[in-house]
Every structure is written in structure tokens, then in C-alpha cells.
Amino acid sequence: RKEVEQDPGPFNVPEGATVAFNCTYSNSASQSFFWYRQDCRKEPKLLMSVYSSGNEDGRFTAQLNRASQYISLLIRDSKLSDSATYLCVAHQETSGSRLTFGEGTQLTVNP
Amino acid sequence: DGGITQSPKYLFRKEGQNVTLSCEQNLNHDAMYWYRQDPGQGLRLIYYSQIVNDFQKGDIAEGYSVSREKKESFPLTVTSAQKNPTAFYLCASSTRGGGAYNEQFFGPGTRLTVL
Numbered sequence: 001r002k003e004v005e006q007d008p009g010p011f012n013v014p015e016g017a018t019v020a021f022n023c024t025y026s027n028s029a030s031q032s033f034f035w036y037r038q039d040c041r042k043e044p045k046l047l048m049s050v051y052s053s054g055n056e057d058g059r060f061t062a063q064l065n066r067a068s069q070y071i072s073l074l075i076r077d078s079k080l081s082d083s084a085t086y087l088c089v090a091h092q093e094t095s096g097s098r099l100t101f102g103e104g105t106q107l108t109v110n111p
Numbered sequence: 112d113g114g115i116t117q118s119p120k121y122l123f124r125k126e127g128q129n130v131t132l133s134c135e136q137n138l139n140h141d142a143m144y145w146y147r148q149d150p151g152q153g154l155r156l157i158y159y160s161q162i163v164n165d166f167q168k169g170d171i172a173e174g175y176s177v178s179r180e181k182k183e184s185f186p187l188t189v190t191s192a193q194k195n196p197t198a199f200y201l202c203a204s205s206t207r208g209g210g211a212y213n214e215q216f217f218g219p220g221t222r223l224t225v226l
């Protein structure tokens with residue numbers, strides 16, 4: 001089983017839609033989590049960090065459920081510019097600075 | 112401007128040749144990483160280094176080698192022993208060690224094609 005698993009996607013949604021991505025992690029020692037965004041043929045960039053139960057930043061909300069070992073990312077009022085691949089990432093402090101990446105979920109927002 | 116640079120952006124090599132990918136950062140980060148990404152897949156860790164003159168194997172280190180002689184630089188050599196080297200290679204850096212906040216900053220990547 002992979003340490004971090006995401007919805008396989010791809011997701012195709014119209015502009016203005018609300019879309020949610022799910023992610024599960026298998027290592028209960030994981031303590032902090034991140035969502036990175038990766039545009040086509042570009043490097044990943046940090047979108048949000050998730051340390052406690054959740055985090056909200058404008059149209060983006062990330063939630064963490066430690067009991068279920070589940071993280072989600074909700075995008076409200078989606079824009080064309082939200083089209084990208086979203087990577088779910090876990091960090092275990094015992095591994096030092098090492099991160100574990102999921103395979104990503106591709107989102108396309110259509111006009 | 113602070114950041115991470117990788118060169119070249121595109122690289123073509125013949126099968127059986129070793130090739131070295133460059134990664135430089137001026138963020139004063141102690142930790143540096145090399146990842147490989149294949150089409151439609153996530154990032155897989157090749158090697159990482161948390162301090163100068165020290166590095167550890169990641170999940171897919173076979174066929175690769177690294178050095179960390181300077182804090183700013185973490186070059187990756189793809190050797191002829193790597194069976195399927197064609198991929199997108201990403202270098203990243205972060206502050207060192209554990210702790211809650213461990214954002215990794217990525218370079219623009221090098222696309223390696225082995226012919």
C-alpha cells in the first residue's frame with residue numbers, strides 16, 4: 001500500500017463549481033501535511049499547509065482527520081486558473097525533513 | 112532574488128552515457144533533495160542531504176549518485192546503470208530537520224531524455 005494515496009482523477013468541472021480532493025495516509029506517525037499545486041510541465045509549489053484540524057485560505061479549505069488518517073482539499077468557486085495537478089504530501093518528524101508525496105489529482109476547470 | 116536553479120532545462124543523452132544534473136540554491140537551506148517524476152505519477156525521492164558532506168538514499172537511489180561538497184550545490188549524476196533514466200528531475204531545498212513547518216522549495220526541473 002502506498003504511504004499517501006489520492007483520488008486518481010482526473011476531475012473536469014465547470015467554472016464556479018466546488019470540487020473536493022481526498023487523500024489518505026498510512027503512516028500514523030505523519031504529523032503535518034501539505035497540498036502542493038503543480039502546473040503542467042512545471043515544478044510543484046506549496047498551496048496550503050495543514051497542521052491541526054484544518055486550514056482555510058480564501059477559496060481553498062484543507063481539512064485533516066487524524067482518526068481516519070484522511071486529508072481533503074476543497075476548492076470553492078473554481079477558476080480556470082485552478083486547472084493543475086494537486087499533490088497531497090505528508091511529513092513525519094522522525095524522518096527529519098523528508099516528505100512523502102501522493103501521485104496527484106489532475107483538475108481541469110472548463111469555461 | 113533567492114531561489115533554486117537547475118540546469119539545463121532539457122537534456123538529451125545517448126544510452127550508456129553518464130550525465131550530471133546541476134542544482135544550486137541561495138536560500139541558505141541546509142537540506143536538499145532530488146526527485147524523479149514520470150508522466151502521470153507523483154514525485155519519488157532519489158537522494159537527499161540534510162547537511163554538507165552527508166547524504167542518504169531515498170526510495171529509488173539505484174543508478175544514481177550525488178555529492179554535497181557545498182551547502183549551495185547538490186548535483187545528481189544519472190549513471191549508465193539506471194535502467195530507465197528518461198524522466199523529469201526536480202531538485203528541492205528546505206530548512207533542516209523536523210518540526211511542523213517543512214516547506215520544500217523546488218527548482219524548475221530538468222527533462223532528461225535518453226535516446
